[in-house]
Amino acid sequence: MTINLDFAKKTLNALEAAIEGRANQSMQSMTIGGKAVGMMSLTEQLDCRERLLREINSASRQGLFKTARVRFDV
Numbered sequence: 001m002t003i004n005l006d007f008a009k010k011t012l013n014a015l016e017a018a019i020e021g022r023a024n025q026s027m028q029s030m031t032i033g034g035k036a037v038g039m040m041s042l043t044e045q046l047d048c049r050e051r052l053l054r055e056i057n058s059a060s061r062q063g064l065f066k067t068a069r070v071r072f073d074v
Contacts, residue, residue: 008056011037015049 014027018037028038032048040048 005056005059008052008059012049012052012056015045015052019045019049 011030011032014023014030014037015032017023017027018040019042023038028036030037032040035044037045
């Protein structure tokens with residue numbers, strides 16, 4: 001599965017702002033699974049936040065641990 005990290009981070013930011021009650025209109029209108037962040041229940045927001053965090057962390061780890069082959073002649 002490929003995840004767009006920039007989009008995921010922006011969506012996560014919008015979710016966290018909504019959870020904390022500081023989301024602006026743009027953040028509240030972002031949609032996840034066809035539902036606007038501002039129209040989700042707190043439980044839905046928290047579930048989506050956890051799912052996004054897992055996906056972002058997984059994608060980030062995959063990018064950090066790419067194999068590089070190096071040869072040193074001694």
